[in-house]
Amino acid sequence: MVEADTTLAQVLRSNLMLTGTKIGCNEGQCGACSVLIDGKVVRSCAMKMRRIKDGATITTIEGIGTPEDLHPLQVAWIVHGGAQCGFCTPGFIVSAKGLLDSNPSPSREDVRNWFSRHRNACRCTGYKQLVDATLDAAKVLRGEMSIEQLQFMIPEDGRIWGTKYPRPSALAKVTGTCDYGADLGLQLPEDTLQLALVQAEVSHAHIKSIDTAEAGLMPGVYKILAHKDIKGKNRITGLITFPTNKGDGWDRPILCDEKVFQFGDAIEIHPGPPNVYFKQRVAKGEETEPLFAAAG
Ligand code: FES
Numbered sequence: 002m003v004e005a006d007t008t009l010a011q012v013l014r015s016n017l018m019l020t021g022t023k024i025g026c027n028e029g030q031c032g033a034c035s036v037l038i039d040g041k042v043v044r045s046c047a048m049k050m051r052r053i054k055d056g057a058t059i060t061t062i063e064g065i066g067t068p069e070d071l072h073p074l075q076v077a078w079i080v081h082g083g084a085q086c087g088f089c090t091p092g093f094i095v096s097a098k099g100l101l102d103s104n105p106s107p108s109r110e111d112v113r114n115w116f117s118r119h120r121n122a123c124r125c126t127g128y129k130q131l132v133d134a135t136l137d138a139a140k141v142l143r144g145e146m147s148i149e150q151l152q153f154m155i156p157e158d159g160r161i162w163g164t165k166y167p168r169p170s171a172l173a174k175v176t177g178t179c180d181y182g183a184d185l186g187l188q189l190p191e192d193t194l195q196l197a198l199v200q201a202e203v204s205h206a207h208i209k210s211i212d213t214a215e216a217g218l219m220p221g222v223y224k225i226l227a228h229k230d231i232k233g234k235n236r237i238t239g240l241i242t243f244p245t246n247k248g249d250g251w252d253r254p255i256l257c258d259e260k261v262f263q264f265g266d267a268i269e270i271h272p273g274p275p276n277v278y279f280k281q282r283v284a285k286g287e288e289t290e291p292l293f294a295a296a297g
Pocket residue numbers: 023024025026027028029030031032033034035044045046047
């Protein structure tokens with residue numbers, strides 16, 4: 002049982018631990034969370050459970066291929082260098098599967114339009130590799146190219162330098178088995194403390210004092226960490242600095258002490274139980290409550 006307002010992405014990742022489906026924007030804009038529902042590409046972060054019909058078939062990256070049994074799309078993504086940071090990769094591959102299932106012979110233009118229509122966004126590759134990979138996988142699926150012809154082969158002279166030797170992390174990225182920060186977070190015990198950052202909301206300021214009284218009253222806050230709690234030197238860059246830096250290189254703090262340098266600079270850290278920060282997000286309208294009813 003899950004709440005009707007829970008998104009499919011939350012259920013897949015948190016209830017079912019199918020963390021191959023990634024959440025990037027959580028607003029239906031990036032395609033990282035794409036899955037197939039009855040063969041149709043859907044952004045699961047924007048799909049509430051109440052809209053999913055009983056008995057619907059949901060295909061995630063885990064259902065497309067495994068490290069031991071790769072789908073041609075996954076092989077092609079590896080060979081073409083389509084998985085760089087790899088965060089967009091599961092969503093792209095699921096989306097490409099939806100395309101090839103409905104159109105086995107797409108043109109380059111068809112592939113580009115499909116990814117555009119389904120909002121699949123990639124910040125690393127420049128997209129050409131992803132379109133090439135989809136077209137090559139289509140050739141394999143049509144029987145015009147063998148999977149062996151597609152796969153990377155080390156040249157006879159054993160040279161790797163200057164070849165398209167796949168990056169070692171590609172296998173995990175194309176199969177959704179590569180764990181990013183949020184995936185590792187889901188594997189922590191339920192009562193693991195979470196950190197809330199207090200960040201500057203102005204672009205420049207001199208700090209006269211820091212008042213932690215209100216934060217200290219919040220139930221469950223375990224500790225309040227500010228610059229005075231940093232052991233050693235409260236500075237980031239030190240001797241590694243740009244030649245254009247007019248200071249001595251020790252100007253940027255880890256937690257702000259005398260000055261705010263830019264919007265978002267960290268000022269305090271509050272470790273507390275997950276619920277405290279979850280309730281804050283609910284209050285700000287960034288989360289709906291409750292996340293889950295009892296799983297069943
Ligand atoms: S995470 Fe769903 S579209 Fe970006």
